[in-house]
Amino acid sequence: MDSSVPLFDFAAVWSSRTLLLEGFGIAMFCATAAIILAMIIGLLIALMRLSNSRFLRGFAFVYTQLFRGVPLYVLVIWVYFGLAIVADINLPKIPAGIITLALLNSGYLSETFRSGxxxxxxxxxxxxxxxxxxxxxxxxxIVLPQAFRIVLAPSGNQFVDAIKDTAILSIIGVPELMRMAQQQADLFYRPFEFYTTAGILYFIAVMGVTKLFSFIEKKMNRIGFTNGSQKVANVGEYI
Amino acid sequence: MNQNSSDYLLEIKSVSKSFGELHVLKDVNLNIAKGEVVCIIGPSGSGKSTLLRCINFISPPDSGEIVFDKVSWRSYRSKFNVLANFRYEKKLPALRAEIGMVFQHFNVFPHMTTLENVSLGLQKVRKMKKDKAKEVAAQSLEQVGLSDKLQVYPDQLSGGQKQRVAIARALALNPKVMLFDEVTSALDPELVSGILDEIRRLVREGMTMIIVTHEMKFAFQVAHRIVFMDQGKIVQVGTPEEIRNTQEPRAKAFLSSILE
Incomplete structure (x- = not known):
């Protein structure tokens, strides 16, 4: 019986392409919105950590430690279910997902920005x-424009992580790519094909972001944007 | 000097500073008259640069007073009153805007063209309109011989050219006094004389200057007074002639080690 089922069959994937692409769009939207929010919050937290006020420094330190220390899995449940229980704030799924990713990534980015x-x-x-x-x-x-150049590459990495982390949002039912793939895989009994397709889509998105960031980096080097004395673009010649 | 105190443009009054256990400046007093050129010499680690940086509070003194243009300035930092700290920090730029400073490592802004390097202060500190600021900045750069480099980024300039940008950046604001902190020490030997010529030009124009330098020949040529510092203290102040013939043992030892 089983032998009559073809080994690989991507026909089902093709027939569900609209749903998958919708999920992909939602995933990219969540990641992009979250990383923009995370950059704004991360910059503010970084400036607080470097301020003269002991209170602000303390607050920023706790913030960073908290959101870097808690697993995304737990964080998303806190934001979606926890806020509803504790504060009676019922966030829709997608905003809850974006806020979760923004909190997590702002924790990491604040440290990146601080060191930058x-x-x-x-x-x-x-x-x-x-x-x-x-x-x-x-x-x-003076300082932030030069720091921006320094944190560009690590921020790109963070964006890449955020894209892949959107998969976790499926646990609260955000209709993003992973959840769509899961549903369709269950429907057609084709987990390998659907998850592989999802994997390829994530991969393409990551490639795109990487290309975008290296384009910005090249552009900045061309206008003589260097950090102090050494030209960053030339490092490849020596290491 | 027989002037009374109100004739001085700048008075450094019992300034002390330490970094941890290290006492870099110990009760330093020095008065500078308008139009005077003072060169500070001494062995490395004697506190010359720190003294210069205390004048505009880039490195605030631990104690003591700077009187500039009859206005007294002291370091201030309260552990508790954040608002007072904030108000104090708001005032300092007004002092610094009247004091030009040029550094050993140029510190030109690498993300700005030479023109932007010079016009930034004119726009943000002197509140000039952008066009006017660019015009004044271009004039200032022309005076240091860089009129063909206005749109160039610093990483395409030589060390000497970078230092000229830094000098133009300071002079464009029309400061009342210029501080030079070992401005030729990081330059290739063949570029040193060009920068020294820029300073000589300012001497001729009557600019008040305090110059920390290891270029002894230059110092003795241009200075009205020479200050010899050692171990955080001013050991001797005098005309170049007086310092050259000094009998003070430490100054004598230092000069003979340098002048051979």
Whole structure:
């Protein structure tokens, strides 16, 4: 009986392509929205960790430790079910998923941004202060633009992680790619074909993001955007 | 000097500073008159650079007072009153805007063209309109001989050219005093004289300057007064002639080791 079933059959996948692509779109939307939110929050947390106020530093430290320390699986359940129980906040599935991913990634990105800001040569801030710029102006015009260049590659990595992490959102029923693949696989008894297709779609998305970030990086190097003295683009010649 | 204190543009009054256990400056006093060129010399680690950085509070002194243009400035930091700290930090840029500073390692902004490097302060500190700022910045760069490099990023400039950008950046703001912190120490030997010529030009124009340098010949040529520092203290102050013929043992030892 079983021998009459073909080994691989992607016909079912093809017939479900609209659902899968919808799921893919939702996954990409969640990851993109989450990473944008995470960058904004992460920058604020990084600035808090570097501030003079002991209170802000403490808050930022706890924030970072918390969201880096809790598994995504638990975090998504806290945001979706926990908030509803504790605070009577009933978030729809997709916003809950985006907020979860934003919290997790902001924890990681805040550390990335903090080290990026600290990596900008202190002489830059001193020179900016010496011409009479205020602390805020020094951050805005001198330190952050240079830190941005430094954190670009690690931020791209974080984006890639966020894309793959959207799969976890299936546990609260966000209709993203993994959940769609799961449902269709169960329907057609074709788990291998559906999960492989999902895997390929994730892979393509990751490739796209990688290409996008290396394009931005190249563009910035071309305008002479270097960190202090060494030209980052040339490192490949030596290592 | 027989001027009374109100004639001084800058007064450094019993400034002390330490980094942990290390006392870098010990009760330093020095007065600078308008138009005066003062060169600070001394062995490395004697506190020359730190003294310079205390004047504009890039490295705030632990104690003591800086009187600039008859206004007194002291370090301030409260452990509890965050608002007072904030208000204090808001004031400091006004002092720094009147004091130009050039550094050993140039510290030009690598993400900006030379023109943007110079016009930034004009726009943000002197509140000039963008066009006006670019115009003034271009003039300032022309004076240091870089009028053909306005749209170039610093990584395409030589060390000497970077240092010229840094000088133009400071001068564009029309400061009342210029601080030079070993500005030729990181340059290739053949580029040193060009930068020293820029400083000589400022001497001729009557700019008030405090120059920390290891270029002894230059220091003795341009300085009205020479300050010899050692171990965080000013050991001797005098005209180049007086310092050259000093009998003070440490100054004498230092000069003979350098001048051979």
């Amino acid at each position: 800001i600290l990596a900008v040569n202190i002489g830059q801030s001193e020179a900016a202060a010496a011409i009479g710029l205020t602390k805020r102006q020094i951050k805005r015009y």
